[in-house]
Amino acid sequence: MIGELTPAALHAALSGLSQRQRVTADNIANINTPGFLAGRVEFESALGGALRSGETPQINGGTTARSLEPTNTNGNNVNLDAETLIATETGLRYQLALSALDGKYNSIRTALRTQ
Template identity: 35%
Template sequence: MNVHNLSLLHRALDASDLRQEMVSNNIANVNTPGYKAKRVEFESLLTEAMNGTGLSRTNDRHFGANSINEVTARVEEQEGNMVGDDGNNVAIDTEMAELSANNLYYQSLISQTSAQYSMLRSVLR
């Protein structure tokens, strides 16, 4: 078992939790004039770090990740997708699909985390 795997799984679970919060906020603000939907970026940042194409951090105050172990979720405003004339861009169908997809993603992360801990328990016996 790799400690880095558990660390990565925990950060992915944190990202999924944050995504759930953002989707819930988006749904709650579906009728709020001027509200812009929020999206959580994690998987794309992880892919960039794995490929070595992400931003490098040259100072502790800079954004970016030098390695997979430093990738964390980031909240961004969704651009475009204007649904109403009031400037709100929340599409309830999109949000419900995001909610469902995030639920499946979270459950798979829980299963993987459980399997990692099961392996650790079997080694310690």
């Protein structure tokens, strides 16, 4: 039971979401920095691919790439509305994954207590 993919997948998701939170915070901190290009974190496709093939997902936080969205006059492409939405969605997904992982560990603890 402990070797299931679920805890590994949830840990990988938490790692990717945590990386996304850091990159989003960096984007917002650099909203007025000339030439700064917003970062974007992608981990979902690698996580989904590993799960579809039955492999244990890697816990690496995903990949970060610079956004190719249009820039304003100072070469910066950070959009506060978009970053706020990403931060909110990421926070909610993080809470959901954390709750799922907590539930998984609670079920293991309960099973161990009843033995």
